[in-house]
Amino acid sequence: MANGKRAVWPALDSDDEAALLRPLAFAEGGGLPFSLWVVLARALSGHPWTAQDVSVFRDGAGELLVETQTSEGMAYRLRARGARSGGRQTQRAITSALLAEVPLDGDGGHRDWPAAAPYIVDHLAAHAAAAGALDETLEDAEYLVHAEPRGLLRALNIPGSSHGSVRRSIYRASVHVHATASLPERRDILAVDAARHGDTGLARELSRGRPWRPRWATGTMVHPALRFTKTGLGVDAAACTVIDGRPHAVTGCYDANVRVWDLVDGTERLVITEDDGVYALDCVEIDGRPHVVTGTCSGSLRVWNLDTGAERFALGGHKGWIHAVGCTVIDGRPHAVTAGEDCLVRLWDLVVGSERARMPGHTEEIRAVAFSEVAGRPVAVT
Template identity: 45%
Template sequence: LDSGVGPGARLAAAVYRASARVHRGAAPGVRRQLLALDAARYGDRDLSARISAVPVEGEPAARWGVDWATGSDVDARFRCAFTGHTGEVGAVATAVVDGRPIAVTGSGDKPVRVWDLTTGKQVGEPLTGHTRGVRAVATAVVDGRPIAVTGSGDKPVRVWDLTTGKQVGKPLTGHTRGVRAVATGVVDGRPIAVTGSEDKTVRVWDLTTGKQVGKPLTGHTDYVSTVATGVMDGRSVAVTGSWDKTVRVWDLTTREQVGKPLTGHTSWVWAVATGVVDGRPVAVTGSGNKSVRVWDLATGQQVGKPLTGHTREVGAVATGVVDGRPVAVTGSEDGTVRVWDLTTGKQVGEPLTGHTDYVSTVATGVVDGRPVAVTGSGDKSVRVWDVATGQQVGEPLTGHTSSVLAVATAVVDGRPIAVTGSGDKTVLVWNLTNGKQVGEPLTGHDGEVRAVATGVVDGRPIAATGSEDEKGMVWDLTTREQVGEPLTGHTREVGAVATGVVDGRPVAVTGSGDKSVRMWDLDADSQPVDRVFAQAGKVRAVAVADIGGRQVLLVAVGRWLRLTDPATGRLTGPRLSGHTRPVTTVATAVTDGRPIAVTGSDDGTVRVWDLSTYRQTGPALTFPAPVKAVAVTPHNTHLTVAFGNDIATLSPH
């Protein structure tokens, strides 16, 4: 795969790698489907269609095609994966050795590795010597030789000759706790290294002699987590960031702090880089408070407003020049990389599309005549997607302060809306036309809201919600008031809710971790219909379907979907089996006049069932991560699946 030449070959290699752990041992038909999915995740729909069209001996033509998919878990810029480290890679630097570009990486597995960036191959044996994980790497040139300087939790700093792969001299000792940051520079014509440590000090080392230069630089009151070097007014300086939330500038000639600490971050400073904007030296810092800040090193003042957009900690910053303009590149635990124009303070282009944490729920609806998918995620946001194009509609809907765990759609006063439940214990209603929250949050639950369903009672749209507080609630979506008393009786969390019509009466159905399903008459002040159905295990999903004029409850218990008669609580047919791990989600629809159910599972598959025959229709669809939600568009033309951090829409051929 590494030998591929040109963008097409590199893309094909990246697509193959994306889910190789899943498809390597799979049958050819499954491999075809997964490769088509990953081609769409990398943004190449034509390649996805071509893969789906490939004939496979002994297999029918692909029944489903991938229309589009988000790529939160993959990045088309990462064409080649360097594998070898067995721990988290937390440090990287680049250099040139014998005219060839290389990368030097440090990991929690202790060895330092060197990679040829042209071939993607490891250069020589790993550099061993550190006894704990390597957290910091920098490169420099000493006496004409390229070297790497590494810092570790084992306290000593080590210097490596990148030509020979040998350690240079003895370890640089002095820090009394782990080293978290390393940078290199030049002071008075001599190459130096600057290190920051958990002992709260900054130390400067002469790389020619291997000796510490002067006394430690002190002032930070917590771990020194990041360091960069630069030039200000012709003087070499170091810029350090700390868990004490400050940034400090040090004159490396006098070893004195320059001015006062740079304050503004409200959480620890994880990353720093230096650059030049309009002829003035600046530092760019990333923090645990999700923001990026730019500082004028001459005045010690912040330049403009913080650069905001990341939704989690910013742990990596680099600077450069693009088309003659200074830029900063930032990486975050939200899974995105963003580029910023340092002259204007604006983000350049779009970040990687998609949710930045697991997608927990999906529903479908119609906005302005177009089918949409509405997704909720652990990143606390709700996003709306055009099912036909895969484009996000508007900005993310933000308001929840914890993970979005459930979503359903409805129409209120002619407007399409979404109803979402969250770990913050609230229910929010959203106008899908303008992307605005409707009214105040619906409050009353005392635990995470894990399930939401919508329906109609007496011509009025309602929502039914289930929570870890062991109760359900019903809400009038027109007035946004609670209807009746809470639905109580379960003794564990209510993680599944559905609405429907049974015997001509609107009902809500709740499923719980207490191994029971309860049915509630919504025409009778939300009192139970005197029907409590015991199950064989925890109920993860419920739905109501019409099979030949009979109402049937679909109950996901363990690896099976159980069809239950709502009048007697007895099974009305065989358990639908095939999944190898718990069924997490179920959706229903009518296709060609036949009722179907679609199930998703932690085993990473989606299965479609003909409820008239109790048989699976076609092979299972395989995904590279557990499936947490499925939804079918109102016209049954598309299937939307949430897996991992991504969603995909498929349509039958």
């Protein structure tokens, strides 16, 4: 609550109360800083609300609000998130109002992004994407440099216009380094990626005032389909699943680490450590929750909960390298089929963690497994 109790504010009709609460229904992150609450209340209602009006209303509406300490001071959002009425039109008004709050520099009247409020730097992309105006916003080269990378990447996943596809592709080309790069580093990287995409105008604009600028670039084999890249980590096995409604990838590596990646924003969600290199894995749902089955080069086979990283089962029996892990459903129950250096194919019931069948017949190590259905029954091809 804003002050722990409900104060009395000047009589407002229900429309006025709704107008003052409406900006908070669209707040991103921890909420709107007070100054932007005032700005958006004016922008969305057309009424000249003053800071005093909003302050008195805030102090009396405490039980309706959540107050959070941020780098800008206190931020506010609704305690109960309701429907966002107005949709795209409202978000466009918010986007325009936020852009108008970015100061202009004294050199050509360009937006002075270093002086912009942190909320705008962090969340403008989300509002612009919801407004269908992100591609217009990306036309500002300085915004590409100063926007908070994770927030911008999430917004880039919302489909835009064909006109904006090049700017989106330029930003994604090196998105794996933007979050940790300094502003000068990010500027230089974006300039090089602009040159790689043939956007010499953007490359020139980004390089203005820098000690060097790219004149041409190799590595032009880039594609708008690229979402993000991770480097410096080995990947020897990969599978995809859904966790809490969001797409994720699970990767295994010779370094014994199993990493879980959020595919919406490219962030690492979880790291699980096996006892040896992981060269085979697959994802499966057990009891309604996501799990991964991992096989190592020393014969270990384990089932891990992807919510917590906790081990559910250790499945013993294989000798030597496990090259193949696949998951399927048999008689309504999740199962895994595993195989490897010992020439045996094993079938595991993943509800109870028991071996259901052992299938000999191979005379050499097995490196792959896939599933199909024949006459209504599941089959594995190894």
